[in-house]
Amino acid sequence: MPFSKLGLSPQIQSALKKSGFITPTPIQEEVIPLVLNHHDVMAMAQTGSGKSAAFVLPILELWSKSVSEGKPKIKALVVTPTRELTLQVADAFNTFGADLKREPKVVSIIGGESIGDQIYAIQQGCDILVATSGRLLDVLTKKQTNLSHLEFLVLDEADKMLNLGFSQELDAILEAIPQKRQNLLFSATYPQKILDIASKITQNPIRVNIEQDVPTVESVVQRAIEVNRENRGPLLRHLLDTEKLEQVLVFMANKRATDNIAAKFKKYGYKAESFHGDLFQDERTLTLDEFKAKKIRILFATDIAARGLDIENVSCVINFDLPRSPTDYVHRIGRTARAGRSGMAISFISHEDRAHFGIIQKRCKVNIAMEQIEGFELKGEAAIKGKGPQPIKGKGKSKKDKAREKRV
Numbered sequence: 001m002p003f004s005k006l007g008l009s010p011q012i013q014s015a016l017k018k019s020g021f022i023t024p025t026p027i028q029e030e031v032i033p034l035v036l037n038h039h040d041v042m043a044m045a046q047t048g049s050g051k052s053a054a055f056v057l058p059i060l061e062l063w064s065k066s067v068s069e070g071k072p073k074i075k076a077l078v079v080t081p082t083r084e085l086t087l088q089v090a091d092a093f094n095t096f097g098a099d100l101k102r103e104p105k106v107v108s109i110i111g112g113e114s115i116g117d118q119i120y121a122i123q124q125g126c127d128i129l130v131a132t133s134g135r136l137l138d139v140l141t142k143k144q145t146n147l148s149h150l151e152f153l154v155l156d157e158a159d160k161m162l163n164l165g166f167s168q169e170l171d172a173i174l175e176a177i178p179q180k181r182q183n184l185l186f187s188a189t190y191p192q193k194i195l196d197i198a199s200k201i202t203q204n205p206i207r208v209n210i211e212q213d214v215p216t217v218e219s220v221v222q223r224a225i226e227v228n229r230e231n232r233g234p235l236l237r238h239l240l241d242t243e244k245l246e247q248v249l250v251f252m253a254n255k256r257a258t259d260n261i262a263a264k265f266k267k268y269g270y271k272a273e274s275f276h277g278d279l280f281q282d283e284r285t286l287t288l289d290e291f292k293a294k295k296i297r298i299l300f301a302t303d304i305a306a307r308g309l310d311i312e313n314v315s316c317v318i319n320f321d322l323p324r325s326p327t328d329y330v331h332r333i334g335r336t337a338r339a340g341r342s343g344m345a346i347s348f349i350s351h352e353d354r355a356h357f358g359i360i361q362k363r364c365k366v367n368i369a370m371e372q373i374e375g376f377e378l379k380g381e382a383a384i385k386g387k388g389p390q391p392i393k394g395k396g397k398s399k400k401d402k403a404r405e406k407r408v
Contacts, residue, residue: 011099025050040183042205072105072125076152081160083110090130112281158187220337221344224368226378229350235376253321262300275301319347326363351382
């Protein structure tokens with residue numbers, strides 16, 4: 001089905017065509033008509049499925065038909081978990097709204113930039129506000145932003161926001177917006193905590209579950225290479241050189257490890273950089289732009305890069321450190337094989353990782369054959385975990401003592 005069959009205006013179709021969008025993805029095909037018919041929607045779809053356009057396009061369509069004269073008022077609020085996703089969604093509104101009779105005034109608010117400048121931009125006139133949840137609360141506490149005209153509330157990557165303490169922030173956001181509005185929720189998974197959040201926002205949403213999105217994992221060539229932890233760096237350099245891997249996204253466990261290994265690889269002559277939440281926003285933006293432009297070959301990143309980032313040319317994802325959950329595994333490897341391209345995901349498995357990787361495979365319903373690379377074979381045996389030393393009495397307060405102190 002072409003976009004022309006979905007009830008979108010010629011102006012939006014023109015913008016789609018200029019951007020190379022011809023046929024809607026399954027989630028766009030299902031969600032766009034529902035939004036245009038003013039339904040609340042709760043959609044389950046993996047990253048990379050085109051869900052941003054599934055809400056951006058119909059919101060623009062409805063907004064363009066009801067836009068009034070005078071200073072723009074905030075009609076749509078989109079809340080996302082990361083700065084990068086916020087900027088991408090804002091860019092999508094600008095791109096797809098470029099040919100409308102009146103272009104929407106889109107403002108993105110994120111941490112790492114001047115809150116005063118952001119509030120000023122909103123006060124100058126804003127139709128669509130895209131924000132990270134934390135910075136949105138900061139702005140709302142200033143009591144200088146009027147959300148009383150809001151018609152659309154979108155939560156994008158709701159399950160990711162839950163991990164960032166969003167459930168506590170949600171009540172404050174709901175208090176600041178009208179009760180009568182259209183609600184759109186998008187999440188890769190819907191555990192009970194997400195359903196609890198959803199019940200606060202909307203009572204009768206239409207559920208959309210795009211089964212076709214799950215094979216995003218299946219379209220990736222998945223490999224698992226057994227290697228001792230101390231040999232992971234040398235093995236990665238070996239793979240880069242022998243398999244000629246280009247545009248490689250390497251996931252690390254923490255920010256410090258990310259910086260350290262990027263520095264080492266630069267010393268070895270590789271075009272490598274680190275990417276994590278402690279970087280200034282202009283550093284993060286520049287790093288992503290250079291990676292997309294192929295000026296950087298290897299991007300070492302924390303899980304901040306696992307969701308929402310639209311990087312088309314990632315040929316290989318490396319799990320240098322395994323993700324904490326099967327869901328995070330799906331999101332990580334979903335960074336490659338996007339938009340119909342082929343891609344590869346390689347996980348390094350040490351003795352310590354075997355049991356956890358077994359759980360990931362079981363939950364993701366995959367069975368990946370273990371490999372060993374000559375010269376980097378897994379050696380030794382898994383360390384036997386012993387019990388820690390018994391606590392020494394008199395060293396530190398007992399739980400009972402601490403509880404008594406609280407009652408005093």
